[in-house]
Amino acid sequence: MADSYGLALQNAVISTLRADTDLQALVGQRVFASLTEGQPHPLAVVGGKIPRPLRTDGKAAATVRFSIEGHARPSDAGTSLGPSAVVDKIGEAVVAALDEQTIAVSGFDLVHLQWISGPESAPEADGKTYQSITIFEALLDG
Numbered sequence: 001m002a003d004s005y006g007l008a009l010q011n012a013v014i015s016t017l018r019a020d021t022d023l024q025a026l027v028g029q030r031v032f033a034s035l036t037e038g039q040p041h042p043l044a045v046v047g048g049k050i051p052r053p054l055r056t057d058g059k060a061a062a063t064v065r066f067s068i069e070g071h072a073r074p075s076d077a078g079t080s081l082g083p084s085a086v087v088d089k090i091g092e093a094v095v096a097a098l099d100e101q102t103i104a105v106s107g108f109d110l111v112h113l114q115w116i117s118g119p120e121s122a123p124e125a126d127g128k129t130y131q132s133i134t135i136f137e138a139l140l141d142g
Helices: 005-019 021-027 083-098
Strands: 043-056 060-070 109-123 130-141
Touching: 005 021, 005 043, 005 060, 005 083, 005 130, 021 043, 021 083, 043 130, 060 083, 060 109, 083 109, 083 130
Parallel strands: none
Antiparallel strands: 043 060, 060 130, 109 130
16 A cells, blocks of 8 residues: 555655755754654654645645654754754754755655745743744645
8 A cells, every 4th residue: 555645745755854964964864753752852853744635637636734843952952052043953954955845755746845934943841942843835646
C-alpha cells in the first residue's frame, strides 16, 4: 500500500531538511517526525499535517498544510545565541530549504510547495524551551 499524502510528504520533507547544510549547522541531523522525551536540542520536528482532497480532471490530488517546529533550550543551543534566536534561525533555514522548492515525494507529483507563515516563536510551558512554528502548504497530484 502506498503512503498517504501526508506521510509521503513528511518523509520527503525530513529527507530534504536533513540534507540542507544551513539547517544542519543548527540542528545536525535532528529532524524528526515527532517530538519525544529526551531528544537532544536544538532540533526540528514535522508538526501537524492537514491533508485536504481535491478533484482535478478526474484524478485525485490534495493540498497538505503542515508545520515545522524548531525547539531549543539555553543549555544546549550550542551557540552564543539564546534559544529564542536559535528557533527563529531554524525557522528561517527551513523556509530557505522548502519554499518554492521541488522535492521528490514518493508516489506523488509535487505541484507546488509554499511557505504560508512564521516562524512564530514563544517559550514552551516548561519555561526553558523555546519553540518556533513555520507553516507550509503543498499541492500533491496522484
